[in-house]
Amino acid sequence: MAQAFYWDALRRAHDEELANDPLVFAIGEDIGLPGGTYKATQGLFEKYGEHRVIDAPISENSYTGLGTGASMTGCRPIIEIMSVNFALLATDQIINAAAKIRYMSGGQVACPIVIRSPGGVAHQLGAQHSGRLEKVFAGTSGLRVVTPAFPADAYAMLKTAVRCNDPVVILEHEAIYNLKGEVPDEEHFAPLEGAQVVREGSDVTLIGYLMSTHWNLAAADKLAEAGISAEVIDLRALKPIDGETIRASLAKTHKAVIATEDEAPVGMSAEIMAVINEQCFFELDGPPVRVTAEDVPVPYNEKLERAAIPDADRVAGATRKLLGSS
Amino acid sequence: MAQAFYWDALRRAHDEELANDPLVFAIGEDIGLPGGTYKATQGLFEKYGEHRVIDAPISENSYTGLGTGASMTGCRPIIEIMSVNFALLATDQIINAAAKIRYMSGGQVACPIVIRSPGGVAHQLGAQHSGRLEKVFAGTSGLRVVTPAFPADAYAMLKTAVRCNDPVVILEHEAIYNLKGEVPDEEHFAPLEGAQVVREGSDVTLIGYLMSTHWNLAAADKLAEAGISAEVIDLRALKPIDGETIRASLAKTHKAVIATEDEAPVGMSAEIMAVINEQCFFELDGPPVRVTAEDVPVPYNEKLERAAIPDADRVAGATRKLLGSS
Amino acid sequence: MEAADRRRLLGEMVFARRFEERCAEAYHHRDIGGFLHLYPGQEACAFGVQERARPAYDYVITGYRDHVHAIKSGTDPKAVMAELFARETGCSRGRGGSMHLFDAANKFMGGYALVGEPFPLALGLAKGIQLQGTDQIAVCFLGEGADNQGTFHETMNMAQLWELPVLFVCENNLYAIGTSLERSTPVHDQYKRVQAYAMEASQTDGQDVDTVMASADQAIEHVRQGHGPYFLELMTYRLRGHSMSDSGRGYRSEDEIKEWMERDPIYLFRDRLIAEGILTEAEFEEMDQGAQQRIDDEIIPFAEESPEPDINELTRYVLDDDPGPALGRVNEGGK
Amino acid sequence: MEAADRRRLLGEMVFARRFEERCAEAYHHRDIGGFLHLYPGQEACAFGVQERARPAYDYVITGYRDHVHAIKSGTDPKAVMAELFARETGCSRGRGGSMHLFDAANKFMGGYALVGEPFPLALGLAKGIQLQGTDQIAVCFLGEGADNQGTFHETMNMAQLWELPVLFVCENNLYAIGTSLERSTPVHDQYKRVQAYAMEASQTDGQDVDTVMASADQAIEHVRQGHGPYFLELMTYRLRGHSMSDSGRGYRSEDEIKEWMERDPIYLFRDRLIAEGILTEAEFEEMDQGAQQRIDDEIIPFAEESPEPDINELTRYVLDDDPGPALGRVNEGGK
């Protein structure tokens, strides 16, 4: 069991999967010779060659489609889109094609592509580099959508995504690549479904994913100081939302705080709330609380930017308010 | 007050707005010389000329961007995207550019574009022509999103959209263009915010928009036969959801059925449910019920297609079940 | 080409024509739903190219006007008609419909409704071929209207950059629904547009199946020999409207339609075979009758009598039937 | 060009260089956040073209490497620096940042982070000009990497089809971040790529501001006279890394960098003015000192001392301040 950076966990998963199957290939901008913006493919161009670790021209829609087409012949492409904001250019290929081909063909043609892309608010990158588009993909039938929040998940979910026969969108986060964490030495695979309880507690359930899981963990620390025991659920997979794990927690706590980095309207927080309503309504003693980004394009100015998105303090504050102990 | 087809109400609004302001222009595939797939611009190419009623090459992303660029100089383009499924090709221009330019420029540059596009499940058009993408636009900060369900709204909301200084997405429906309804003869404008109660009732509130408003109205008829008085709210505007009108209704009925044509995950139904939770939780005597499409790409086969989306019967059934009178 | 093969090819073309006409009829009877885009007038394109490629070995992909490409790829016409009739026996199990025929066994990788969407998919098929090291090629058929999409540019650029084995066939029928070529692009010869990628390209009469075959030979040879992609423009015309809701008139003059009717690829080829002495007028009539009979006696009844999909299978095929791999239950170490 | 103007132009270029270098420093001091893309090495492009267009009359639009284009458009450098410092006095009120400078009053219509996104926007600016009937033009500056985006193709096609007044300036600096031109497209001369649209185009040395001005004159004349769009390729080089996290080495050889440093546009122009006898070495030093002083004494203090945006205005500018029009309260009959 070794400590690894998040980016390095991804690099290891790429390396192992490229080694395992000659039909696995990676494609994306600057991922080959230059080694990848976030180093997730560092050194692999040299190791596997330009036909398998491919520097793409700036043509997001078409190299995503290239991946899909190749996957129809049995290849298992890993497509890196440098920022999820650029993935909007590829939504035709992702949503109209990759997500629907299996169904439209009556199950004949699978599209086992993996699309990796970082999103979220990093640090003053401005409105066009701060999109949180998980809502777009998690709202699409035919896709799997996962959000590894820790290096171990980044490693083990990417590996499973490559072996999985469905199109998988892996949403990463620009501010997490340098996070360090335990990653077991032996090869292993994580499921692409199901939430995990990453901290146990009894007074309230904090639900989140990716960056908001980290806020929730930090908020739980703060709340513990105030004598509040918060359970933290990391959804890990956004499609479908694991209502069962949430229900089991709410059966204990009866109170839910949902924290997401995306803006509320038609966002992940709405879907999580709807799942709670449908599957856990009678466990609740009040409406779940949403802590979400403001409904604004993300501003460049740092103070405005901070005001636009939640953080641990805001989660803790909303929780205290919900528990009537503010 | 005359009866008009939905398409003709749109045509009239185009005509009046083109006549009113020489900087209004329309662009889209086959909208000029061929008169428009849904006839919303019929006859206007001849009347206003090729520079103002423009047949675009099949280049959705770029003619949408053309509209945005022109709007930055003071023009008021009306962009028709023949099917909302094709609008996925233009999401970079819509979401990354048009929706964010005002904010990124600190309020200096407005993008008063109108994007009209029909979506929804028409009749056996298959997975790639049956997308319901309202979630994508209603989830985007900086856009206005409206869904006129009746000819009068189609006319009056398009006119307002042209005069409005924000980018407006008007989602129409392929199966509604031939609907007939009253449209007042005098020029008028409808607000791009706020729901309307289209049928009063006291036992339950049926909430929907566009096609689902029509299901809800038909369901209310059926329910009336069974002695159930249903109030029907047509949201009309999807961003923001009008929680106040919903609350006023739920204060009477205490029961909500949400019907949407889109699939549930991260869909409009989730957002409506979240708004109810946040603004009307204590009016409810139980969780709102969602009647949504199945989470599948829409199949071609008619029976499967019908099974994939709701209808009036399904709304009525869910309502009866909620009321315990099934 | 042997006389017998020439006769067979004409027979296939006649069959395709009658098949499409029968679809129109079935559409009017509401046996077929959705959008329906028919191929009459353009037969020499699919037949000329696919005759010279290797059906069921080379990959084929196209747009929504896809029935004939599927049939020439080897898809059983019964399965195509059953698909149009939305039956479980259809080549896409009734889920796809006219615009989304698939037949993986015959390497027919689909019809797609979104204009321009197949370009990158075709590129990917070629990438798959490259990694698998076979001498297959990928053939992508699309209309000239699709050449205005961004995917055209992005795909041509990558195809040539990486010299992938893909043949782009542009069926230039002069119109994209009601908008003419001249009103949508300043360079009317489509094969000239790929000069921007230094791609090998040529333009040929798409009404004459012999000419198409000759050009296809050259193009396919180039691609199969590993010299990179090729762009083949075929000048053609659709004799019907764009889809069933379009008469095909209004935006096209009667004179123009008439001119092209005189160059109907089937009658051109028939007349040539008769001139060559390898077919008689009567044999042609027989061939034609036979085609119609096969459709009426075998194909339509098969479609009509086939079962519809089981409604309980509505959510099947959204994801892999076996959830195992997605749950991390993979054969560790294995592939 | 008058001697005085030539001296002024050199002075502006020197100022721009020092401005950018000062930005790098401020970035290291964390006064500037986010991504920062600097312009040193490419100055002759923006200055050569914009000098010959009509600043604050013609529209200018570009990508994320936009400081100098804004300044040459007439944006007060103080407002640019204040924007980078995220202040309310910034040209985008601190909301945009380095990649999103805007100055509508000077017709600088923005910097955009998404590669290729400005192409269609520029086309729209030109469409606006057409409908308003002025003799303005729209000038769109982008890198050669952007030419691989689908929007390039779609935009060039429509620009030529409708002969809109737009000048595309391709600043070909041979690299898109770490990926070289040769590794991303088979046709290296970008101006040849627009042959596919029959667009007028040419290629010029982008290091020599005189050459750029001469080419720009021709290009602008073409566009302003109503002959349609023009594509001007300028061969240039960025002397720094792509952005602050890139050293610019690794993927570029030291020899190559050195070669281009010898063709630094500022020193080329300086040497020419000295040779022409209209500038002395000492005058140049003075000019340079003056630029640095202006930055240190006026510009940086202005940015530092400016207030940040009011946090209560977080949600302002998402939509129109006045909700009236959206609510249907329009001046009926009026425009």
Ligand SMILES: Cc1ncc(C[n+]2csc(CCOP(=O)(O)OP(=O)(O)O)c2C)c(N)n1
């Ligand atoms: C992305 C997209 N945009 C628009 C359409 C609507 N549409 C369907 S077919 C067509 C014309 C295509 O013309 P062409 O490529 O020449 O093919 P043809 O029909 O002539 O064979 C259009 C615009 C579509 N299906 N997809």
Ligand SMILES: Cc1ncc(C[n+]2csc(CCOP(=O)(O)OP(=O)(O)O)c2C)c(N)n1
């Ligand atoms: C749509 C999109 N894809 C990718 C990127 C990441 N990116 C930023 S700059 C850049 C290179 C652009 O190169 P070029 O157009 O030559 O401009 P240069 O930076 O050389 O001036 C890339 C790939 C982006 N910002 N937007």
Ligand SMILES: [Mg+2]
């Ligand atoms: Mg065509």
Ligand SMILES: [Mg+2]
């Ligand atoms: Mg460059």
